[in-house]
Each structure stands twice: as C-alpha cells, then as structure tokens.
Amino acid sequence: MPEPTKPQTAPVKMRAKNVNFYYGSFQALYDINLDFATNKVTAMIGPSGCGKSTFLRNLNRINETLRDTRLEGEITLDDENILDQDVTAVRRRIGMVFQRPNPFPKSIFENIIYGPKINGMLKGKNAAEIVETSLRRAALWEETKDKLNESAYALSGGQQQRLCIARALAVNPEVLLLDEPCSALDPIATSKIEDLLITLKHQCTIVIVTHNMQQAARVADTTGFFLLGKLIEHDKTEVIFKNPSRKETEDYITGRFG
Amino acid sequence: MAIKMTPRNRRRLIVNNIMLSATAICAVITVSSLFLILMYLLKNGGQSVDLNFFTQLPKSPGELGGGMANAIVGSATVVALASVIGLPIGFLAGVYLAEFSPKGFGFLVRYTADLLNGVPSIVIGIFAWGLIVHNMHHFSALAGGFALSLMLIPITARGTEQFLLEVPRTMREGALALGAPMWVTIATVIVPAARKGIMTSMILGVARISGETAPLLFTALGNQYWATSLNEPTASLPVMIFTHATAPYEDWHRQAWAAGLVLLGLVFVANILARTIVSRGASLPK
Numbered sequence: 448m449p450e451p452t453k454p455q456t457a458p459v460k461m462r463a464k465n466v467n468f469y470y471g472s473f474q475a476l477y478d479i480n481l482d483f484a485t486n487k488v489t490a491m492i493g494p495s496g497c498g499k500s501t502f503l504r505n506l507n508r509i510n511e512t513l514r515d516t517r518l519e520g521e522i523t524l525d526d527e528n529i530l531d532q533d534v535t536a537v538r539r540r541i542g543m544v545f546q547r548p549n550p551f552p553k554s555i556f557e558n559i560i561y562g563p564k565i566n567g568m569l570k571g572k573n574a575a576e577i578v579e580t581s582l583r584r585a586a587l588w589e590e591t592k593d594k595l596n597e598s599a600y601a602l603s604g605g606q607q608q609r610l611c612i613a614r615a616l617a618v619n620p621e622v623l624l625l626d627e628p629c630s631a632l633d634p635i636a637t638s639k640i641e642d643l644l645i646t647l648k649h650q651c652t653i654v655i656v657t658h659n660m661q662q663a664a665r666v667a668d669t670t671g672f673f674l675l676g677k678l679i680e681h682d683k684t685e686v687i688f689k690n691p692s693r694k695e696t697e698d699y700i701t702g703r704f705g
Numbered sequence: 706m707a708i709k710m711t712p713r714n715r716r717r718l719i720v721n722n723i724m725l726s727a728t729a730i731c732a733v734i735t736v737s738s739l740f741l742i743l744m745y746l747l748k749n750g751g752q753s754v755d756l757n758f759f760t761q762l763p764k765s766p767g768e769l770g771g772g773m774a775n776a777i778v779g780s781a782t783v784v785a786l787a788s789v790i791g792l793p794i795g796f797l798a799g800v801y802l803a804e805f806s807p808k809g810f811g812f813l814v815r816y817t818a819d820l821l822n823g824v825p826s827i828v829i830g831i832f833a834w835g836l837i838v839h840n841m842h843h844f845s846a847l848a849g850g851f852a853l854s855l856m857l858i859p860i861t862a863r864g865t866e867q868f869l870l871e872v873p874r875t876m877r878e879g880a881l882a883l884g885a886p887m888w889v890t891i892a893t894v895i896v897p898a899a900r901k902g903i904m905t906s907m908i909l910g911v912a913r914i915s916g917e918t919a920p921l922l923f924t925a926l927g928n929q930y931w932a933t934s935l936n937e938p939t940a941s942l943p944v945m946i947f948t949h950a951t952a953p954y955e956d957w958h959r960q961a962w963a964a965g966l967v968l969l970g971l972v973f974v975a976n977i978l979a980r981t982i983v984s985r986g987a988s989l990p991k
Contacts, residue, residue, distance in 0.1 A: 509878055514808075539884030549875040552898050562883035565893065611879070618883060 457484040460652040461506065461541075461622060466520035468498075468505060470513075475501045477677045479520070483622070488644060488653040490667030490684065492660055494699065497673040499656045500546075503624050506654065507541040508534050524622070539566050542620030542651075546627045548607035550599035550614070555582075555591050558599050558610060562618040577617055584650070585613035586643050605636025612643065616651075623647065625655040629662065641666050660700065664688050672696045746969060750962025758963055763929055763945075766954035773964055775931050779846065779940040780968075783925050784915045786850025786935070791857030791914075792907055798858065799865025799903075804891055815866075818859040827919040829855050834923045846932060846939035849925025853914045860913065864906025868899040905979040912975035916968060918943035942968045 461483040468476035476498050483489050491499040504510040505518055521528050529537045550558050559578045563569050582588040587609045599610055629637040644653055644666050657663050663670050671681035680693045691697045757772045764771030802811055833852035838844055872895050880890040926938040927948055942964050949961035
C-alpha cells in the first residue's frame with residue numbers, strides 16, 4: 448500500500464484515505480491516499496482513463512450524481528469527513544471548474560450571482576460588488592465590465608472558462624477543483640488561466656487535473672501521478688519531473704507511454 | 706465524354722429515376738393535402754365566417770346568419786380546463802422522468818405514457834363518461850376538460866422529458882457544484898435552459914387537443930346556447946362541426962364548414978406561435 452504522501456510543505460487542507468471507487472462493478476480507483484496542502488496547487492497527471500478525473504470528482508462528491516457508483520474510504524476537509532456532511536454545504540466549500548466551459552444560459556451577471564443567491568449569501572451584501580470582486584479575482588473584469596447583462600455565450604471560450612472560475616469563486620470556496628480546465632482552450636487562453644491559478648492559490652487550495660505535463664510543471668507545487676486507478680507517486684513537482692522514485696512515473700514523464 | 710451504357714447501368718438509371726419521382730410525388734401529395742383542405746374549407750365556409758360568426762349564437766335551421774360564439778368560448782373553456790389539469794401534471798411527470806426516475810420504474814412510466822398517448826380518443830371519452838358524467842348524472846365542461854387532459858398529460862410529459870434530457874449534463878453539474886440542491890438546479894438552471902422546447906411541446910399539445918371531437922361527444926356534449934357554469938353541457942367547435950355537418954340542413958352545413966375553418970385557423974396560429982418561440986435564438990450552446 449502506498450504510504451500517505453510525503454511532501455508536507457504546508458498544513459493539510461484535504462485528505463483522501465483509502466479511497467476505492469466503483470462504476471457499477473468496475474473498480475476505477477484503488478486505495479488512494481493523498482494529501483492536499485493548504486494554499487498550494489496540487490496537480491494530478493496520468494494517461495487517459497487512469498482515474499485522475501474520477502478521483503477529483505469525488506472530492507466534491509459530484510460523482511454521487513451519476514447512477515450506480517460507490518465510494519469507499521474517507522475524504523476529509525479540515526479533518527472532518529465530507530462524506531458524513533450535508534452535500535450542498537460541502538460543495539459550497541469546495542468549488543469546481545469543468546473540462547469544457549459550462550456557463551448557464553443567463554447573463555454574465557446572473558452567472559456570477561447564481562452561487563451566492565442559492566446559498567443565501569446575498570443578505571446585506573451588494574450583488575454588484577460580489578460580481579465585480581469575483582470577476583476581478585478571475586481576471587475577467589476589464590473585459591466584461593461593460594457587458595454584464597449580455598449572455599455568457601457571447602464570450603470566447605477562454606473568457607467563458609474564466610467566467611466559470613469567477614462563478615465558482617463567488618461563493619468563496621476554500622478549495623477549488625479544476626478538471627482539465629484548459630483542454631478546450633488555445634495557448635493564449637491557457638496561459639491566462641495558468642497565471643490566474645498561481646495568484647489564486649493565496650486565497651484557496653487548488654487541485655488541478657491535467658493532461659498536459661508542462662502545465663503541471665508550470666503551476667503545481669506538488670504533483671501526483673496516476674496509473675490504472677492507482678496513485679503511483681506524489682511529490683514536489685520538481686522531484687516528480689526530475690527525479691521520480693518510481694519507474695512507471697519516469698516512463699510516463701519521459702514519454703515512453705501515455 | 707461518353708459513358709458506356711451497359712444494360713446493368715441502364716437498369717440502374719431507370720430504377721433511380723422511378724424512385725426519385727416516387728419520393729417527389731409523395732412529397733407533393735403531403736404538402737398539397739394541407740392546401741386542399743384549406744382551399745376546400747375556404748370555398749365552402751369562407752363566406753360564413755363574418756363578425757356574426759364570432760358574436761352570435763347558432764340559429765335554428767332555416768334562419769339565415771347566426772354564429773358560434775358559444776362554441777368558441779366553450780372550446781376555450783374546455784381546453785383551458787384541460788390545460789389547467791394536464792399541463793402541470795404532464796410537466797411534473799416529465800421532470801420526474803428526466804431527472805429522478807429509477808431505471809425500471811422510469812421505463813414503466815414512459816411506456817404507459819406512450820400507451821396512453823395511443824389510446825383512441827373515443828375510448829378516453831367513454832372512460833370520462835363512465836367516471837364523471839355517469840356519476841354526476843349530467844354532462845359538463847368539467848367532464849370534457851377532464852377527458853382532454855388525459856390526452857394532454859402524456860404529450861406534455863414526454864415533450865418535457867425529451868427537452869430536459871437535451872440539457873447537457875455539464876450544466877447540471879455546474880449548478881450542483883456550486884452547492885445547489887437538485888430541485889434548485891432543476892428549477893433555476895435545467896428547466897429555464899429547456900424552456901423554449903417545453904413551451905413548444907405544450908402549445909402543440911394544446912393545439913392537438915383543441916381539435917378533438919370524440920372525447921367531448923358524451924362529456925361536454927354540446928349546447929345551442931350559452932353555458933352558464935362549468936357544470937353544464939357546453940358547446941365546442943369540434944362537436945359543433947359534427948352536429949351541424951350531420952344535420953340535414955343546407956345552412957347548417959355552411960356553418961359547419963365555417964367552424965372547421967375557424968378551428969383550423971386557431972390551430973395554425975398556435976403552431977406558428979410555437980415555432981416562433983423555438984426559432985427566437987437557440988437556448989443552448991452546441
């Protein structure tokens with residue numbers, strides 16, 4: 448069994464303990480133990496189908512909405528098991544950004560204010576202020592301040608993805624999960640989002656799944672390598688890329704497969 | 706350049722031309738039936754559709770003029786009753802089918818809805834007669850509305866389900882990931898995203914039932930005068946057409962044609978309305 452991860456660079460924000468996950472009778476994750484350090488970016492890499500996205504989607508329990516799935520083990524946020532808590536409260540604290548931008552068919556303003564509204568966070572607050580702050584945090588304010596009432600679909604793909612980040616930030620999550628957030632974007636939009644992640648980590652703990660190893664190297668403090676539903680290795684990013692301790696990791700990093 | 710025509714090639718060419726013509730002819734028949742109906746109605750009923758038709762009660766045979774104001778209002782009443790009962794039930798059933806139904810039970814509901822949709826409308830009329838008219842001892846708009854709502858429910862349920870399922874999963878997840886409970890996600894994101902489709906299927910469903918005759922024949926029955934309450938026999942356009950067209954009076958036949966024209970016009974308007982709603986910008990991204 449792989450020992451819980453070593454790179455203790457900061458206090459643990461989230462922790463996965465012996466996580467097994469099944470789609471019907473197919474086991475997608477095997478005994479995952481992984482710590483996520485506070486205010487750091489943790490990247491999860493690995494070939495397609497290795498379980499990294501599945502694992503990420505368990506961290507906010509969004510996989511529960513799929514039929515016929517089963518999770519074993521424990522996932523803690525600030526040392527409390529999120530599997531025992533009210534799921535909507537958990538998801539309020541752990542935000543998520545998806546592979547493809549998924550703005551709601553509403554205006555930019557309504558997209559941002561959606562989370563605060565349904566979570567009852569608007570009492571005594573100025574909605575316009577929340578929208579501005581959130582868009583600024585996602586580095587989208589300058590581009591959208593004059594068209595807040597236009598449809599979110601009027602934005603480019605990269606802008607839509609930053610809108611989705613802003614929408615997630617509007618409820619002040621403690622953790623932000625990103626599932627290959629740049630896979631549908633061009634290089635310029637990608638680099639904007641990467642810059643954003645590096646600034647955002649001072650405000651929340653970030654977990655990112657990526658297909659792109661250079662991206663992990665650029666943004667992540669620590670990186671975990673997944674293969675066939677198992678976490679092979681988790682360490683400081685430069686260790687993973689320069690001096691991995693496992694043969695499988697080295698093979699993947701050097702492009703021998705995947 | 707010359708293409709060498711082998712017998713095989715020639716046969717293919719002939720078959721091709723025959724099939725092409727056959728499909729074109731059938732396409733023309735499809736389109737022209739509608740125009741033939743419309744022209745026929747215009748020719749036979751056009752002169753009788755005047756202001757009186759919309760403001761006056763039917764006249765006795767032999768008297769000229771008169772209208773079908775009571776039938777127009779009666780149809781509207783019965784269809785409104787059916788909508789009040791059928792649209793919410795159908796809509797909520799559709800939401801259940803699309804979002805909550807477990808596999809086995811969902812299949813059962815879906816299958817039953819499709820069967821209900823296929824039940825001959827005269828059978829639905831008999832059922833409503835047995836359940837309501839027979840027990841209340843009189844015909845009424847309520848019984849008619851009930852019968853029509855039975856036809857509206859499966860149409861609305863399946864339409865709602867279909868358009869809800871077209872909303873991408875990622876949009877649901879986007880709302881759920883912000884901490885929205887399932888019912889909030891459905892009410893604030895999924896249904897609004899599918900709104901146009903759902904409204905369209907509702908309008909088409911209502912248009913469809915407004916032309917139904919059989920379920921009204923022995924429920925709302927018919928009435929030559931104004932109905933003063935929902936508990937009385939009530940006139941409706943389709944039944945009016947039936948009674949007027951089967952009566953042996955020339956002037957009643959003309960009124961029947963006119964009623965057909967008006968009914969068709971109303972259904973057209975509903976269709977066009979539905980299509981306008983859909984075409985006003987796509988509600989979802991590709």
